[in-house]
Amino acid sequence: MQLRDRKRIALLAAFALGIHSIESLVPTPIPWLRLGFANIITLVTLILYGLYPAVMVTLIRVVLGSLFAGTFLGPGFLLSLGGGVASILSMGIIFMTFPRLFSAVGLSIIGAMTHNIGQLIIAYFFFVQRIEALLLIAPLIVLLGTLTGTFNGFVSELLVRNLQKSGQTIQNVT
Amino acid sequence: MRHPESRTILSLKTLFSITTGADRLLFLVLSTISILGIFFMRVLLPEGKTVHIDVNGSTAYVLPLEKDRTISVAGPRGNTMVEIFGRRVRIVDSPCPGKLCVKQGWIQKGSLVCLPNSVTVLVEGSDTSPEEIDAITR
Numbered sequence: 001m002q003l004r005d006r007k008r009i010a011l012l013a014a015f016a017l018g019i020h021s022i023e024s025l026v027p028t029p030i031p032w033l034r035l036g037f038a039n040i041i042t043l044v045t046l047i048l049y050g051l052y053p054a055v056m057v058t059l060i061r062v063v064l065g066s067l068f069a070g071t072f073l074g075p076g077f078l079l080s081l082g083g084g085v086a087s088i089l090s091m092g093i094i095f096m097t098f099p100r101l102f103s104a105v106g107l108s109i110i111g112a113m114t115h116n117i118g119q120l121i122i123a124y125f126f127f128v129q130r131i132e133a134l135l136l137i138a139p140l141i142v143l144l145g146t147l148t149g150t151f152n153g154f155v156s157e158l159l160v161r162n163l164q165k166s167g168q169t170i171q172n173v174t
Numbered sequence: 175m176r177h178p179e180s181r182t183i184l185s186l187k188t189l190f191s192i193t194t195g196a197d198r199l200l201f202l203v204l205s206t207i208s209i210l211g212i213f214f215m216r217v218l219l220p221e222g223k224t225v226h227i228d229v230n231g232s233t234a235y236v237l238p239l240e241k242d243r244t245i246s247v248a249g250p251r252g253n254t255m256v257e258i259f260g261r262r263v264r265i266v267d268s269p270c271p272g273k274l275c276v277k278q279g280w281i282q283k284g285s286l287v288c289l290p291n292s293v294t295v296l297v298e299g300s301d302t303s304p305e306e307i308d309a310i311t312r
Contacts, residue, residue, distance in 0.1 A: 106197035139211025
């Protein structure tokens with residue numbers, strides 16, 4: 001069981017890392033706009049296997065992702081780590097406390113929001129000390145986060161449903 | 175697909191039906207707040223504009239537009255009362271016959287002029303953004 005869990009985490013982290021790396025190569029109209037597709041894997045992990053594997057998948061993705069991109073311990077890494085941890089913890093807490101209140105769509109929106117808020121807080125303390133500049137950009141970030149969060153949420157929900165219906169685990173899919 | 179029965183037909187209806195009420199509420203609240211926020215954040219935040227008050231062509235006062243106050247500006251004919259309130263400026267009273275400057279009312283940008291008393295009130299943005307300049311000739 002222990003070994004199976006570890007293998008599962010490794011496999012899911014590899015999925016998340018692959019999506020994360022490909023996504024970082026895709027140019028977006030706004031430089032800091034990230035679609036956050038890797039969050040789909042995190043969310044599916046949370047719903048199917050629980051909080052601990054999901055946190056591990058996030059940490060592995062952030063650390064290895066920044067190593068591959070060459071930004072380890074740089075500003076991008078700090079933003080990514082703060083956002084990722086805030087996101088998975090909030091989604092996990094909401095999911096554990098009210099399991100039926102939100103579907104993956106709502107959880108994904110919450111995750112996107114806390115990801116952005118975590119990043120804004122870190123950006124405020126480490127990089128931009130001007131609160132007006134951050135407040136000015138915050139509504140746009142929230143809007144884009146809601147939209148990408150909704151999209152990722154739908155993908156996650158459909159993925160979870162199909163996996164549950166077919167009785168497969170992520171491990172067997174490969 | 176190894177499991178044809180697990181295939182979900184994708185339509186907007188299916189997508190809508192998998193969301194819970196809380197999902198929809200969250201989505202609506204966040205998108206409404208953020209869209210309103212995009213429009214109102216610019217208005218709410220101080221833009222660092224200043225009010226320049228000139229008498230006889232020389233600058234008498236430079237005041238921030240953010241701070242509400244009423245000042246009395248001494249001109250050749252007497253005192254012109256200028257009021258700054260809620261990021262707007264107006265001339266309350268001036269010792270001139272037509273009171274045209276008083277009739278101009280509140281302004282947020284541009285200028286107020288009282289010719290008889292030689293008082294000019296000009297609102298200037300501290301950051302000169304390109305769209306504020308109509309044309310430049312050399």
